[in-house]
Amino acid sequence: xxxxxxxxxxxxxxxxxxxxxxxxYSNSASQSFFWYRQDCRKEPKLxxxxxxxxxxDGRFTAQLxxxxxxxxxxxxxxxxxxxATYLCVVIARNRDDKIIFGKGTRxxxxx
Amino acid sequence: xxxxxxSPRHEVTEMGQEVTLRCKPISGHxxxxxxxxxxxxxLELLIYFNNNVPIDDSGMPEDRFSAKMPNASFSTLKIxxxxxxxxxxxxxxxxxxGGAGELFFGEGSRLTVL
Numbered sequence: 001x002x003x004x005x006x007x008x009x010x011x012x013x014x015x016x017x018x019x020x021x022x023x024x025y026s027n028s029a030s031q032s033f034f035w036y037r038q039d040c041r042k043e044p045k046l047x048x049x050x051x052x053x054x055x056x057d058g059r060f061t062a063q064l065x066x067x068x069x070x071x072x073x074x075x076x077x078x079x080x081x082x083x084a085t086y087l088c089v090v091i092a093r094n095r096d097d098k099i100i101f102g103k104g105t106r107x108x109x110x111x
Numbered sequence: 112x113x114x115x116x117x118s119p120r121h122e123v124t125e126m127g128q129e130v131t132l133r134c135k136p137i138s139g140h141x142x143x144x145x146x147x148x149x150x151x152x153x154l155e156l157l158i159y160f161n162n163n164v165p166i167d168d169s170g171m172p173e174d175r176f177s178a179k180m181p182n183a184s185f186s187t188l189k190i191x192x193x194x195x196x197x198x199x200x201x202x203x204x205x206x207x208x209g210g211a212g213e214l215f216f217g218e219g220s221r222l223t224v225l
Binding site: 034036042043044045046087098099100101102103104 | 214
């Protein structure tokens with residue numbers, strides 16, 4: 001099983017719709033989780049951290065399910081500008097504190 | 112404030128040539144990371160430094176790759192000799208808190224080896 005797995009997509013979603021995607025991780029020692037966004041031919045940028053109790057930032061909601069070892073990102077009222085690749089990041093709090101990026105989920109918001 | 116600065120932005124070279132990529136991290140950041148991104152493999156960590164010291168280089172693909180950080184404001188990633196399979200976008204990122212904090216990426220160096 002890969003350390004971090006994401007559905008590559010693409011998710012083609014009409015503007016205004018709600019979309020959600022998950023990211024699964026294999027290391028139960030993982031303790032820190034993030035979502036990054038990467039626009040086409042640009043660098044990744046932090047979108048939001050993922051807290052144990054779940055957290056919201058405007059139209060974006062991130063959740064963590066430790067029992068099933070996945071994190072999720074939900075986008076409400078999607079905008080054209082949300083079109084991007086969303087990368088999940090998992091960090092295991094062991095000696096190396098290894099940072100693992102998922103390969104990303106591509107999202108296309110359709111007008 | 113200046114972000115992470117990488118150079119060159121684009122490089123096209125022939126197989127067997129030496130390639131040197133450069134990175135200037137954000138001032139005050141103690142951690143510096145080198146990543147490689149391809150469609151097939153996604154974003155892979157090659158090596159990272161803490162306070163200029165290499166901490167984990169297990170992601171460096173082979174001896175053709177080397178990285179240095181002679182001071183807090185400069186790092187290089189060198190490929191010698193380069194091969195076509197090294198073609199990728201190479202990102203440098205810096206962080207004030209290692210993996211616990213946000214990684215700030217440079218714009219990347221797009222390498223094409225013919």
